[in-house]
Amino acid sequence: MVPLNWYLMLSAAVFSIGVFGFLTRRNIIIMFMSVELMLNAVNISLVAFSHYLQDLRGQVLVFFIVTVAAAEAAIGLAIIIALFRNKATAHVDDMNEMKG
């Protein structure tokens, strides 16, 4: 039997990789994918919890996270397209219009 901790650590590792990607990549699409990665990390831990605690609530949460991820991807990518129209670039360091 694999201990629950292992799954949680795996989840933490994937999450950290996602954080790293989000913090360091310049391409906004990859940044977005890093976000998806983090969501998936959370999903892993939720499913693991659900399995080990013998409760379906974790999986229900995963279900909602997937829904929200789909919505987020739709909106986020639409924003990317809208941004790309104005800037013709996908590099976030070229987008600093919000500068104070």
Place this chain on the structure above:
Amino acid sequence: MLPKLFFGYFAFAIIVLSLLVITRRNPVHSVMWMLLLFFQIASMYLFLNAEFIAAIQVIVYAGAILVLFLFVVLLLNLREELLTNRFISAWPVGLVFAGAIFAGAVSAVAAFVPNFSGQYTVDVINRETHTKALGQALYTDFLFPFEIASLILLIAIIGAIVLAKKRMRS
């Protein structure tokens, strides 16, 4: 032993694939590695007796969200950007932050031992089939969040259309 071996394989594959996703220069390649990653995660869900979630993982994540990513990548056609730097210059800072988060998380879960047993044991799920059990949970206890989720999707559809719609040249 065998379960641990399988877990080891999945853990290794997932981590390597995650790293590949965030380090590839070409976004299309990133998407492809991510596709593989999703498959690994879905298979791992099968080992956790969550077959419906595994199916959802493939259908929604791989079949819909990632295709969306692929579409956008293809639509923007970023070939010229392949020549520039992948990472921001201060990437070590990011590494430190990510490492810190990892360390924090690991230290939090290292000693975690589950001690609660709910009603959905493996036997119950196998008897009732996972999909049915999940469906029952979704449509009774979680009906309200379920409806909200549908609303979110609706809003997302409208929002995406409004955002990405081509404005008529007037």
Place this chain on the structure above:
Amino acid sequence: MTSGKILKTVFFVEILKGLALTFRTLFKHPVTRRYPKVKVPAKAGFRGLHALARNAEGRMKCVGCGLCGAYCPSKCIHIYTSEGDDHAKIVDRYEIDVLRCIFCGFCVEACPFGAITLSEHYEYSETSRGAFYMTREKLLENWDKYFAGPKGERYFKEFWLPQSNTYSSYEGQAMFRGRAKGKE
């Protein structure tokens, strides 16, 4: 839109009709001609590969008047003649560039002697261009191959055009006679 039309639209009547037609066709006899295995003979008077006619003695009919070459729309007939001992014209070379030829049959019409003919042979593919440059010998050989015997005589009787009866006699002309017999 009438209700009949609605019913037709909902039940895909026109598409079902089309499907019925294709299904009926499935059991019809195919019309494919399995060409290299089963050959369809050319109709009489087909304008195929050229041949130079021989007369009864087996000599070439051509006298080298050059009308065919002059009339040819694609200018593919080349005749080289020289004067013989008895001041008679001798045809040195009679050559046709078949690759240029458009098989209009005008040379046949131009020739006053019935020397140049178009045979019913149509399978003359070759692998080199040279094979299509027909010399006198090749053309005469064609005559032997494709017009041997009564076939050659018939050619001049029927397909050597125009003939005087196209101007004058109307006996036995093709006329409408209702549905042909023997074809139900």
Place this chain on the structure above:
Amino acid sequence: MEHSEPVIEKPFETKELTISMGPQHPATHGVLRLVLDLDGENVVKCTPYVGYLHRGVEKLGENRTYLAALPLSDRLDYISSMNNNVGYVNAVEKLFGIEAPERAKYIRTMVAEMGRLSSHIIWLGTHVIDIGATTPFLLAMTERERILDLFEMLCGARLTVSYPRVGGVRNDISQEFLDELYEFILEFPHRIDDYETLVTENRIWKDRTVGVGIISAKEAVNWGLTGGMLRGSGIDYDVRKYVPYDAYDKVDFMIPVGKDPGDCYDRYKVRVEEMRQANRIIKQCVENLPAGPVMADAPKFTLPPKDLVLRDMEHLIHQFVLITKGPSVAEGEVYVGTEVPKGELGFYFVSDGTGKPYRMRVRAPSYVHASVLPRLCKGGYVADVIANIGTIDIVLGECDR
């Protein structure tokens, strides 16, 4: 704080995708090349490039005698060569001032309509196969094969027939031909019904053609469209009816017209109906075929009978003069338009008194119709381009000459 331009929402400038359709493309019917500027699936601009099949037919015609240039017309619209021949000989006859005998006129009318059938069958098949229906194409080809067999029986050639002659036709028809033809025309309307079953009422076909390639009657006239393209827009004009030649004034037929403005579907309906009318004309020609000569008795302009050439000096001289020098024609110019399957095919000759035309000019309907293609395609979808190419029914041999 540095001054920056206020961000105005720019319209999304999509890069237009330029694709070159043809000259090698399954749907462009030969060597037509279309350069399409696409905005997604929408055609922003369509530019046809023609001339890949240019052979200088008009110039070649100036170097051949009036009689010898006839086969050149075969190769204009090579799928309805019979009609081109008829047009050519009608123009030359008018220039010569001679007239073909009655029987020859009937035969010409008959074979020209057969040519129309074969051309329309090709048009129908390719138009339909471009839009995706494969079966009508192959079914229709069966009938075309029968027409070509009949042509072969008639004159020994299937495609480039060179059958009509100045002053008549090459040879009289045979009884088998006539019987065979009659069998064919009795059967053919049922075959048209078959094609129509598969296509006419089909909702997909209607979706694809109704409202596509719309052109109004006025515009159609201004673009110089003729034939099915013009009649599809609701204009009742047909050379056969309004300037009858050959035996068209002696047969009864109708001119199908579409509605104003016409679309691809109208043109489709018009042409299918034309097939039925052509069938009717052939039937009448067969039934009313008069007896008589098939060549005009005009020794100065037509080749003498072969059997007399060697027996009669005068005929031999005519033979030599006509072939080497060509007929002697009065100076002048002539234009004769005839209705070929594609539209109005016009031959224009300027004669300087020699046996060869000073100028030969072909008014090719395909060329005119190709020019309207950008107008039809603009603003439509890529798939509509295909429908439009099918509907204008052009043959590049004629277009490029």
Place this chain on the structure above:
Amino acid sequence: MTGLFEAIVGPGSLDYIINLVIMLIIILLKIAAVVAVALLHVAYATYFERKVIGHMQLRLGPREVGPLGLFQPFADGVKLFFKEDIIPADADKPLFYLAPVIFFISALTSLSVLPFFDGFAVANINIGLLFLFAMSSLGAYGIVLSGWSSNSKYAFLGGLRSASQVISYEIAMGLSLVGVMMMAGSLNLSDIVRAQQHYPLGLFAVPQFLGFFVFVVAAFAETNRLPFDLPEAESELVAGYFTEYSGFRFALFFLGEYTGMLIMSAIASLCFLGGWGLPSFVTAGLPVVAAKVLGLFWFLAKVYAFMFFYYWVRATLPRYRYDQLMAIGWKLLIPLALANIVITGLVKIWIKGMV
């Protein structure tokens, strides 16, 4: 499949391992058998298609290679294998290589959950239908990537068209099968087949006629067949997304497409036409083995009937335009499928109320 996982998750012992190995071997044999048989069927599906369409068009179809042309598929295969493999300049090579593989594999994998007769499926999983959706949604990757990586405009247009088509119609197809799921109360394909035996004629196609209609149309669109074959509309886009492919890679697309058709036919047969089920008076008197063989026969007969319908339609109908295709998918099929779900639900409640 769950059984396998139990075995793995549970405590390991030697017996287990041996049993496991035997099981694995059986599974592998099953896979091999299914793949081999399926590919053979796919090969002959092409032959069948050419014959059927040929005769529908007054032609003969293949008949020169072997008796009645029966070796034609192999001749084609051999030809494709030995053709030169051309890769366009500037193509993204890894993806160019990968695309046909993804396309083919996604089609092939779907085979694993199809029950060919009672009790036989490579994997009899509870979420069989979902698995099929998942795999069919992966096919879109092959298409998009092949279109993009070819670096050709025609291929790109074809790829985009096809991907949006496949994704759009997947929704309609999924929704059309929801009615079946509701009636069967399961996602397991074997259960669905069994559930049908309680219905008149042993078919879901009768009570679910609306769903069946939507499914048929969506199946045609999913497999890019006429009247929805726009991605590879020859007259417009030459060959769509695989314009630039040749040789073996082209063969993979080709096989993938026909496997897709086979799978769609199998789904139709399983979910709507009663699968292996056959009238009970036929099976009643038969020994079990014979009944099973007969079941396989029935299943295949239904699959081939559906395949025949594919060809039949291809021989009859023209092709839709892109915008019309989308309009049909979104404005006709999806509402119809939703209506079907609503009606099915209402009727189900009604029946429950009556009982």
Place this chain on the structure above:
Amino acid sequence: MNYYLLIPFLPLAAFLINILFGKSLLKENAHWVAILAVAGSWVISVATLIDVMGGKTLNQDLYTWVSSGGFKASVGFLIDPLTAVMLIVVTTCSTLIHIYSTGYMHGDNGYYRFFSYLSLFTFCMLMLVMANNFMQLYFGWEGVGLCSYFLIGYYFNKKSASDAGKKAFIVNRFGDFGFGIGIFVIFLTFGTIYYEPVFSQAGAFATKTVNFLGYDVHLMTLIALLLFCGSIGKSAQMPLHVWLPDAMEGPTPVSALIHAATMVTAGVFLVARCSPIFSLSETALMVVALTGAITSLFAATIGLVQNDLKRIIAYSTVSQLGYMFLACGVGAYTAGIFHLYTHAFFKALLFLCAGSVMHAMSGELDIQKMGGLKKHMPITYWTMLIASLSIAGVPGLAGFFSKDEILWMAYSGPSPVGKLVWLSGTLVAFLTAFYSFRLIFLTFHGKFRGTHEQEHHLHESPKSMTIPLMLLCVGAVASGWVGIPALIGENLGIHNYIAEFMKPVLGHPEGHGTHGEEMMVMLVSVAVGFAGIGLAYFMYMMRPDLPGKLATQFSGAYKVLFNKYYVDELYSAIIVRPTIWIARNILIGVTDARIIEAIVNGVPSAIGGFSRQLRKVQTGFLHHYALIMAAGVLIVMGLMLMRSW
């Protein structure tokens, strides 16, 4: 389950078919689907009525809609005498009006749209009346409101039409707000929203009070009044009546179906349905009765002087609705429902006749420009005359029986305000007769006053329009015969069928009048009806110059009436304009300019310097923000870890 369910779902199916396929397939055949569906519903409704008369009732849940915690709502159906009568009213009117519409709407662009809305409306209305819980009632309530909005604004190109639609929608919101709260209060009180437990437990709460806004309020009164809020809005009672006359912008069949026969009566239905609650609160009943009385009087007086054909009938509708509330308010629910039932026939008939007239007049509505139409459109004339006679209370016709029943109940009932409302009701009967016949005389008699072109165009309407008129006419005559009062019926051996039929649901107030009094009441009401007709005849036939003179002489009163008591202007003055004024003068002029700007200008300049420095934190680079977020996560994580250690 049984076939009753088909009643609402046939129209729903028709709606779905029409909305999905109407545009592409059905086009001008759209009406077939709708008519067949509604006619089917009608047939089943009749069968249902027969069943119910046989003593059968039904209360069943079809489908659990929401089951969350203690809250449970479902799609459920209650079929009892009240529902059965309503079903007959709704499906009959709906069927006839559907048929009528085929002629009226012929050739309209949105033909299929019109029919799909009509079907949807019918569905919603049927759901409303067949509900067995408040949730579904509310669903139907809002559904009909939505359809009403769609249909009023059917000619959405016309600004007045879309404005009227919006007005109806917004005004209804006021009422529905109260209604919604009412349902909440019911749920809070009873823990359920099903009729059956609510009504059966209502008695137990009869004396309970709750603290509401600091006052102790009688709970049942609170609930009843909140529910009545909804009724006021939907049934266009004072003060929310303003939307109904404007709603006449919709197509006439819509006015007939929605704004006369069915939807607007939903309020009355609600009060009748909740009679167990209302009966427990005398205050609420009084409010209902007074509101009804005031509204009826008020609308009737406005109706006297209007010139717009449809608006006159619309005010008449408002007035008659007031009558129904008046009946309910004095506890005579049966009489109210009875009047609802007869009113549906003759008012629908009136509207359809008006539509027929409009049809002939090419959309002209001003009765001053009509006249003498009698000879051009005899069917319309006669049917409209019968409808007017019916509404005027001429004995033997439907209106007479129901009106008389109400007046008698008001007079004899236990209500403290009974006599008062009886007086006002009698006055309204007089006014009703007067304006109804003013309409008839001006429209159909005398000389034609419109343009020559219009006169040339005059014609009788097509069969599809006149046949429904004639059928409704039968209803307008005969529908009252089921409720013949005891006074007359006793002698003839005829019972008051409807009263008996309704008794199990709505009860019957004990009157304490004598036969003599009843006779008196009846005679008075008949007399005032004839007086009204006679006065109208005198003023518009014998002395056509008199009305003008009167108008100038009493110009003040005339103006008030003509301008509908300035209610719209009043709303504009007390709500709309003050709001704008406050916004403009106080908020902008004082608050904004003096106070806020001072602060705004002072504080920012102080802050400005500071923020100019602070702003530099906002680099605009996404990564910086992301980094700060990560830092935040780290800090939170650290804190949590520290706590656990």
